[in-house]
Amino acid sequence: FGYARQDRRPRSARVPITAKVVANMLQAVGVQRLLTMDLHADQIQGFFDIAVDNVYAAPVLLADLDKQKYDDLLVVSPDVGGVVRARAFAKRMECDLAIIDKRRPKANVSEVMNIIGEVEGRTCVIMDDIVDTAGTLCKAAAALKEHGAKRVLSYCTHAVLSGAAVSRINDSALDELVVTDTIPLREDAKACNRIRQVSVASLLADTILRISNEESVSSLFME
Known part of the structure; x- marks a missing residue:
């Protein structure tokens, strides 16, 4: 939208x-x-x-994450505003939740990323709806690695990836970014070995079919 x-x-x-x-x-x-x-x-x-x-793309993203069989999973919200979304993912994956609290102590002072939760030795999964310039995402990955995270992944629905986003991801501490095909990937994003795309086509098709048949749509996203 x-x-x-x-x-x-x-x-x-x-x-x-x-x-x-x-x-x-x-x-x-x-x-x-x-x-x-x-x-x-x-x-x-x-x-x-x-x-x-x-x-919601959650069923597709969760299914992909489950296939990877990562151990010591920890779901991370990239900011306070994304806590509800991240908490829902953590509940479905039956794992812990951490939050990144971004603060600027005062004017002209660089932003500080405080991490709420224990990330040392964990596989951290940053959940978000949109990845645009990837600036915040890459800073979050760096902060998590500095605090001892074993691996940092990110699952995002909409891959805007504007400007220098792809080069930022290539130069970052982020191990992998998984996105859906709601937005076509740019050529440099397709060539990036840290970016992987999963399809929500069948989920949308099933939703449209249910709407057409006047069946429940919400049941697609229930436990």
């Missing part, structure tokens, strides 16, 4: 809430029902006056 990150107006900033504008545009051209995947904020569904089905 384009402009999903512009779902609110930051304090004292005079900027548009563009996610609402996109919602209005889709309805203006006659869209009657919308199927999205991993909206940046679930509240965006409230911008619409039509039915919205927001489905």
